[in-house]
Amino acid sequence: MEKILQVKDLELSFNTFGGEVKAIRGVNFDLYKGETLAIVGESGSGKSVTTKSIMRLLPESSAEFKSGEILFDGRDLTKLSDKEMQKIRGKDISMIFQDPMTSLNPTMPIGRQITEPLLKHQKISKSEARKVAIDLLRLVGMPKPELRMKQYPHQFSGGQRQRIVIAISLACNPQILIADEPTTALDVTIQAQILELMKDLQKKIDTSIIFITHDLGVVANVADRVAVMYGGKIVEIGTVDEIFYNPQHPYTWGLLSSMPSLDSEDAKLYAIPGTPPDLLEPPKGDAFALRSEYAMKIDMEMDPPFFEISDTHKAATWLLHPDAPQVEPPVSVIERMKKFPGSRYYEGSAN
Amino acid sequence: MAEKLLEIKNLKQHFNVGKANEVKAVDGISFDIYKGETLGLVGESGCGKSTTGRSIIRLYDATDGEVLYEGESVHGKKSKPELKKFNRKMQMIFQDPYASLNQRMKVMDIIAEGIDIHGLAKNAKEREKMVFDLLETVGLNKEHANRYPHEFSGGQRQRLGIARALAVDPDFIIADEPISALDVSIQAQVVNLLKELQEEKGLTYLFIAHDLSMVKYISDRIAVMYFGKMVELAPSEALYNNPMHPYTQSLLSAIPLPDPNYERNRVRKSYDPTSHNYAEGEDVRMREVTPGHFVDCSEREYEALKAGSLKV
Numbered sequence: 002m003e004k005i006l007q008v009k010d011l012e013l014s015f016n017t018f019g020g021e022v023k024a025i026r027g028v029n030f031d032l033y034k035g036e037t038l039a040i041v042g043e044s045g046s047g048k049s050v051t052t053k054s055i056m057r058l059l060p061e062s063s064a065e066f067k068s069g070e071i072l073f074d075g076r077d078l079t080k081l082s083d084k085e086m087q088k089i090r091g092k093d094i095s096m097i098f099q100d101p102m103t104s105l106n107p108t109m110p111i112g113r114q115i116t117e118p119l120l121k122h123q124k125i126s127k128s129e130a131r132k133v134a135i136d137l138l139r140l141v142g143m144p145k146p147e148l149r150m151k152q153y154p155h156q157f158s159g160g161q162r163q164r165i166v167i168a169i170s171l172a173c174n175p176q177i178l179i180a181d182e183p184t185t186a187l188d189v190t191i192q193a194q195i196l197e198l199m200k201d202l203q204k205k206i207d208t209s210i211i212f213i214t215h216d217l218g219v220v221a222n223v224a225d226r227v228a229v230m231y232g233g234k235i236v237e238i239g240t241v242d243e244i245f246y247n248p249q250h251p252y253t254w255g256l257l258s259s260m261p262s263l264d265s266e267d268a269k270l271y272a273i274p275g276t277p278p279d280l281l282e283p284p285k286g287d288a289f290a291l292r293s294e295y296a297m298k299i300d301m302e303m304d305p306p307f308f309e310i311s312d313t314h315k316a317a318t319w320l321l322h323p324d325a326p327q328v329e330p331p332v333s334v335i336e337r338m339k340k341f342p343g344s345r346y347y348e349g350s351a352n
Numbered sequence: 353m354a355e356k357l358l359e360i361k362n363l364k365q366h367f368n369v370g371k372a373n374e375v376k377a378v379d380g381i382s383f384d385i386y387k388g389e390t391l392g393l394v395g396e397s398g399c400g401k402s403t404t405g406r407s408i409i410r411l412y413d414a415t416d417g418e419v420l421y422e423g424e425s426v427h428g429k430k431s432k433p434e435l436k437k438f439n440r441k442m443q444m445i446f447q448d449p450y451a452s453l454n455q456r457m458k459v460m461d462i463i464a465e466g467i468d469i470h471g472l473a474k475n476a477k478e479r480e481k482m483v484f485d486l487l488e489t490v491g492l493n494k495e496h497a498n499r500y501p502h503e504f505s506g507g508q509r510q511r512l513g514i515a516r517a518l519a520v521d522p523d524f525i526i527a528d529e530p531i532s533a534l535d536v537s538i539q540a541q542v543v544n545l546l547k548e549l550q551e552e553k554g555l556t557y558l559f560i561a562h563d564l565s566m567v568k569y570i571s572d573r574i575a576v577m578y579f580g581k582m583v584e585l586a587p588s589e590a591l592y593n594n595p596m597h598p599y600t601q602s603l604l605s606a607i608p609l610p611d612p613n614y615e616r617n618r619v620r621k622s623y624d625p626t627s628h629n630y631a632e633g634e635d636v637r638m639r640e641v642t643p644g645h646f647v648d649c650s651e652r653e654y655e656a657l658k659a660g661s662l663k664v
Contacts, residue, residue, distance in 0.1 A: 190602065193606040218607065221610050269544060
């Protein structure tokens with residue numbers, strides 16, 4: 002598969018009054034053409050900062066690239082000037098933000114907001130841009146698009162506004178679409194519609210999507226591959242089946258077991274103890290060790306490297322080291338592993 | 353669990369009454385809450401679930417209908433001592449742990465506010481001890497009492513909100529989306545805490561949320577609201593395994609589950625309110641289809657549901 006974006010050893014810090022916040026501490030991943038990569042993690046894990054650094058949307062005054070590169074189209078995005086970046090932003094790489102209430106301009110009719118990227122990036126006339134915009138609105142399922150073009154954001158519901166934001170982000174047929182929690186502010190029924198819409202559109206225009214969310218249900222729905230972030234690092238990455246049915250990192254175990262499933266019994270919910278690490282002074286060794294019941298002595302001293310489970314599946318935990326003792330994952334995770342050929346708990350085909 | 357703590361009878365909450373933009377946020381709902389249970393209230397934003405909670409606790413004056421707490425009406429004119437009595441029994445935990453704590457007050461004073469109002473502590477020493485105990489109950493410690501809210505994380509703040517609600521020793525707590533603003537791993541911590549407290553103190557909860565998997569986990573019974581009306585009320589298991597109202601079915605089919613195989617095969621149902629084809633003036637109300645399982649339906653639908661459920 003064709004790699005469309007490569008993030009290599011990315012490190013980024015924020016300079017604050019309190020000191021240097023190491024928000025991203027060595028992130029590596031590739032994005033392939035036409036796939037959806039989901040990035041999951043709690044707030045402060047660095048998932049939004051990673052994507053904002055791809056878009057170069059972080060304030061230059063405080064955010065500083067420490068090392069690494071982001072390769073797109075043969076160019077390193079971290080080294081581009083603002084001018085060059087403006088040509089990419091909204092055209093080759095575009096973004097959908099979390100809150101459709103605040104990401105639209107309340108004083109501008111939505112028609113003008115949709116034609117804005119078209120007029121900026123493509124040499125077309127206003128009337129042509131208008132036609133494209135109407136087509137886009139139709140594409141995202143907006144009834145009576147001609148009429149709606151003249152209306153202002155407050156005249157639309159939350160779900161409709163998110164459709165408009167999607168229309169804007171797709172205006173120039175971007176190669177990469179970054180969606181930062183696009184459905185978190187929406188109701189489940191509306192969320193389901195928006196996710197279906199995004200999947201449909203992806204098929205139509207063959208764009209790659211980076212999807213940030215903390216909702217594992219949404220991940221299972223949209224993702225081809227999943228990266229789990231914790232404390233400014235990716236701790237596990239693999240295909241959606243590998244992450245959900247054969248997870249290896251204790252943090253992934255914790256995440257998966259802290260969500261009640263609809264068919265679960267009334268057992269006590271597993272809660273990951275403690276709070277996320279303070280990235281002003283990142284802990285030595287494995288950042289998750291302090292919250293993990295599986296932590297070993299080495300976790301407190303040395304950062305685990307990535308261990309490969311398969312060609313597509315990697316996890317950074319010392320538990321995968323050949324010398325590590327074999328541990329039992331939580332019960333609900335074992336239940337998941339039973340469905341995965343290749344895991345040591347596999348019980349044969351369920352289908 | 354047979355004892356009723358609260359009876360909500362035909363509660364209506366309309367805003368801008370008599371004006372062109374009148375909103376019927378809650379439009380005639382009736383249900384009971386039993387002692388010691390958790391009743392989950394779910395629905396989309398704007399369906400009136402928060403308004404219901406706020407009307408029950410008298411943050412709004414109800415337009416019509418009544419709320420009976422142990423047989424006594426919550427609404428209507430009351431003297432100050434009467435009001436205080438109610439306020440002690442009912443408390444609320446709010447959605448946003450950032451906005452619901454006064455940033456300029458210390459934790460000690462935030463939690464002790466209720467204690468002061470109701471005069472529950474004889475002296476400063478006792479007041480302090482009560483606050484320390486409460487902090488411990490919710491999994492914080494006494495060093496936290498002298499800090500300000502901004503020094504806490506979201507999950508810790510929600511614990512402060514819970515401690516504040518517990519300060520006056522209530523019997524009934526309305527939790528309005530208490531975990532929506534928290535991270536997944538922290539949500540589980542707060543939900544476990546709420547469950548533990550319920551077992552220890554025999555609390556009754558009205559748990560308002562839109563995250564249906566969490567609601568199922570914490571609730572004994574669940575009520576589903578749609579546009580100011582209640583459409584279904586049933587024990588959690590029954591509601592999930594055998595949703596009868598088409599809106600509930602649509603809501604359940606929209607929840608994504610952390611299971612890729614399930615997700616690949618999930619078929620979403622959409623709900624069309626006109627699909628009922630109710631005749632003009634048809635008697636549509638909550639009817640008990642199976643014991644404890646109420647559905648908003650017409651006589652005709654009721655017969656069909658009854659026949660359908662008998663087959664199962």
